[in-house]
Amino acid sequence: MTLTFRLDGGGDGPAAPRAATLDTARGQVPTPAFMPVGTLASVKALTPGEVAATGARIALVNAYHLYLRPGHRLIHGLGGVHRFMGWDGLVLSDSGGFQVFSLARLLRVGEGGVRFRSHIDGSEHYYTPELAVEVQQALGVDIAMPLDHVLPGDAPAPDQREAAERTLRWFDRSRAVGNGAPDLFAIVQGGVDEELRRWHARELAARDAPGYAIGGLSVGESKAEQYAMSEVACRELPADRPRYLMGVGSPEDLVHGVAAGVDLFDCVLPTRLGRTGSLFTDAGRVNIKGARFRGEGAPLDPDCDCATCASYSAAYLHHLFRNEELLGYRLASIHNLRYLQRLCERMREAVLDGAFETLAEEFLARYQPADEATRAEQRARWRSRSRT
């Protein structure tokens, strides 16, 4: 284990908001933190310099994709993925478990590993827990994920149980081939079955991983289930290890995740939404293509300190999107990424000031004003929790 995790504030209970610092040889990451996704070693449409300017210190790449193309050995030969993509922050790689089970054409899943056909050229591959570690070692990432057995959210309970058990065994195998670098997180699975989640989290907690991911969420379950499962997992995980909620990246989900004790998030949402013209603001998501922005000389979000809002009017952004200009996709991606980084910064400050619940309630009331029932329920849960 090379990373250390230092609690800076909060964490008053097993599943409570907290501010911490992830410390590695390559640099520090204050948490809560959002990790932009560069699936193919490129955060879509942006340079590493632009990604860093949004405040991101750690980015995600995907081992499944890079294994298939251009190949982990090629990237290794070129000096590793940081150098390949020109990013001097941290890199966390997903093992590609999710992609193997969703994007590729599955041929056979067994205890040994997964046989599948590439989604690119139909070539046949056999991916194992050991290979997933080897790929990520070759990429030279800072934090790796083990191969996990991912099921659709609506899979039957016995299948979920079997996949969770296999994920445990695969984690043990992954760790056995690791040599301490990169740091290998464990992934809590268990679908939306509270008991299964709890059991899986406990089993993994006992294995003393350098960090824990919460997987299998944001795949179609309800928001209430997502929030509840995050909390269930966090309650069982060791307080002195980072917690990473995989594939979650909407502003409201970040707030709920931090409330449950999550430290790290990743999602393609900010860049994917950005490319459709959908932009985060404290008053909710807006679509820049709307007619109201046509002649708007002010920035989209006058409160925003991103490079886009600093230099361009909403009218210009609107114009770029109406004409499908590539620059629009860039400027919107920059705004959305910076928005999430700033939200993380605000949450961190609030935790350190003991004011997280106030921030969260005010934020959600403004961001989702129509959703008063959910917020009332959430408020009640937070309050009851703060007494336990």
Added chain:
Amino acid sequence: MTLTFRLDGGGDGPAAPRAATLDTARGQVPTPAFMPVGTLASVKALTPGEVAATGARIALVNAYHLYLRPGHRLIHGLGGVHRFMGWDGLVLSDSGGFQVFSLARLLRVGEGGVRFRSHIDGSEHYYTPELAVEVQQALGVDIAMPLDHVLPGDAPAPDQREAAERTLRWFDRSRAVGNGAPDLFAIVQGGVDEELRRWHARELAARDAPGYAIGGLSVGESKAEQYAMSEVACRELPADRPRYLMGVGSPEDLVHGVAAGVDLFDCVLPTRLGRTGSLFTDAGRVNIKGARFRGEGAPLDPDCDCATCASYSAAYLHHLFRNEELLGYRLASIHNLRYLQRLCERMREAVLDGAFETLAEEFLARYQPADEATRAEQRARWRSRSRT
């Protein structure tokens, strides 16, 4: 007239290479110069800062496109096109004559103007020489083009003659409504008819415009015709005014254009080619998608000082293009634009050193090694000319 044009070197004859400085209230442009094209007030995929970093000091926008969407009055209300797009260099606008006659659905062309349907929504518009000036004044550009009557390159001679005559009358009308800002260039037409080109250039030269464009080329005629017509026009144009060869932007065409006495160029080619992975190098165009770049750890062009070659390997560029990553389009566009700027810088230096012909011959021998016959013929023409 607000711009001035100062000859810095060369110009030894009526159609000879030259180095000059275009001086305006907004800044200076050393020539020869290539103007990146931002049709819709955006050089595709790039920020103004990136465009400026390639060395460009003047960019092009298109009045036809901006008239249709978002509208020149809207841009005027937002402070003009420089502010709208965040570009503090010079802006030259094309009147949109070429687009009206090629992109729109023409309804009726008369002496008064052109009735057409928008290529976007089919709405009907009546575009006149006066309106074209008004649109460009509203945009607040530095240099404007008059509406010209553009014919396909293979139009019959009598039609070419009629269009050239009308373009003269339209220039007079355009100038009558101008108020001195922006500077209004005249456009030499005449297809590939040497006599017609000569006559048209003379007629316009007598009208004492602040600058001259050479239009109707790079529209399907042969390279030899393009080079010959540029030279014919340059021979008739006043030596103390800038000459702008419209729509021309391949490296070899820039060299031939400068040889004929052209100062300014514009073309979508560098950015359009860039988006297909086709990149300029001194050894000719290369396609980054080629297998030979797959594992190439060096930059695409080790001699290049662009932001792309400074930071990324050819292998990474190859990877981005193989995966259709938007960042690839950006990085390739930056390289190609910088390549043309650097070529202009090299030609300027060579002219100032009295070494243009040597540079041109060496450049073409390396860039188009297979085309020895054309080069021998060109060499003979240059040499005969330098004795006249």
